Amino acid sequence: MRVKDYRELPDKTGVYIFRDSRGQVLYVGKSISLRKRVSSYFRENDNPKTRAMMRHLDSIEYILTGNEKEALILESNLIKRYRPPYNVRLKDDKRYPFIKITDEEYPRVLITRTIGGDSARYFGPFTDTGAVRKTLKFIKSLFRVRSCRRMDGPCLNSQIDLCHAPCSGGISREDYMEIIDRVELFFQGRYTEIIDELEVEMNEAAGNLEFERAAIIRDQIESIRDVMERQYAAFTDSLDQDIIASEGSGDTSAVVVLQIRDGKIIGKDDFIMKGSATDTEVMEAFIKQYYGIPRYIPGEIIVNHPVRDAVIEEWLSELRDAPVRIHSPAGGAGRRLLNIARRNASVILKQKSKRRDVLLELRDELKLPGIPGRIEGLDISNIGGESAAGSVAVFIDGKPAPSQYRRYRIRTDGPDDYAMIRELVERRYSNPELDKPDLILIDGGKGQLRSALEGLRSVGVDVPVISIAKKREEIYVPGLSSPVEVSEGPLQVLRHLRDEAHRFAVSYHRKMREKSSLESELDSIRGVGPMRKRALMEHFGSLDELGRASVEEIMAVRNMNRDVAERIHSHFRARKP
Structure with missing residues (x-):
């Protein structure tokens, strides 16, 4: 429903959407009383951002909801969808990758940059793409989940023990889904729970005299313990928290999130929020947008600015299916971690300010139409x-x-x-x-x-x-x-x-150039046709690497036999001075 006069708005709970004369969304908000909340914008206001917005306002759209929590969820979704210019909002995070666990019969674990409207599970966004790729490679080798798009028969991964081969009945769906549950626990940082489950399995396997299977599970446990030991900071308490600190200047705020799982810092993300607002408004807007996409929600969220909207806790508790507490501790480990996050946010804000000044100079000196972001x-x-x-x-x-x-x-x-x-x-x-x-x-x-x-x-x-x-x-x-x-x-x-x-x-x-050189060099060796040439190039990458390889290393290339491997080896030995 869209109206021109705020007095036509109902005195009920819902979401309001300000639009300009072209129908573009200017601002999205929520309230338990739409008429009272919107009427406040038409009074004298000292906020320059609000005054500028009201000059462009043409119509007000509203959507009624059953309660304030529903209004909060709808507000978050609409802000994510429309990215209104007058809302405090996260800068576009499409460049950040997510981990996706697909909703297929036998799920895959992928890297994606978009959140689909499906029932897949997502973890992220992650700010370090390289680290995500390494983690995914580790996950696939540890849990042996499938990578193929089509399950059309056993592939190379199953032959080298990198996949359980569900396509050929190598594992039941029930057992495979247990592995997927462990992958989820891994991305939630719940390593101890995975180890506890694996130790039970290992002991059962050993009791049944399945020593080979017990040894494989033992190696999985050791791999996960190695990950735990590499965490760079640990605390004695069994903490399960997100530490969120923001620092603002003008219409820009830097927000840092420290993720604490099992008492260890398992990750740090940083974000930029755009829009003029109070510290509390920035923090509330960030929490709604940050947790408004599928991600793990801890039982405790520590913030450096108060969150006064009580419905946020209620909403997060429902998403988590367990109580969530948002607060600012006066001391202890939580306060120390909050100070670390706040200092990081302050540094990011200063760095961004310096870079922005440089880009402003560049715009002015080159007479560009806008800041070259x-x-x-x-x-x-x-x-x-x-x-x-x-x-x-x-x-x-x-x-x-x-x-x-x-x-x-x-x-x-x-x-x-x-x-x-x-x-x-x-x-x-x-x-x-x-x-x-x-x-x-x-x-x-x-x-x-x-x-x-x-x-x-x-x-x-x-x-x-x-x-x-x-x-x-x-x-x-x-x-x-x-x-x-x-x-x-x-x-x-x-x-x-x-x-x-x-x-x-x-x-x-x-x-x-190296690939071209390798191709021409291999043309003179009998028995090396197009398929073997391609396999050698993929395996070694350069002439130098192939020239240093032994006969056994050359034989490791697919479709290779000993006679041809020895001819290749002899050819490159003859080239050496």
């Missing part, structure tokens, strides 16, 4: 046109975002750097679904800049683009024949981005 650096690496590689490095808010780097095998023939840059630009920005950057940096001079502009025009993309020349590190912009002056802070960011793009392009170029 996302900058992409492009480079080409080749030798005489051979094995040409293109790279895109991405900086977000002045920091590298390696998970978003991309590389391209350049198809342009011959040593033509200008044509290669144009090809890279066209291929990168021809995708209409790609998030366009605020600024593009080309590694090169005026010629490369001109080629990049031609590429952008050919795909109909209008994005500011500049180039940085290698020798004197001069910055060129379109329309000017001479380089422009850029102060040291912004220049440092541009240099860093250029170096990242160059490093990424060179590493891919070398990989392609």
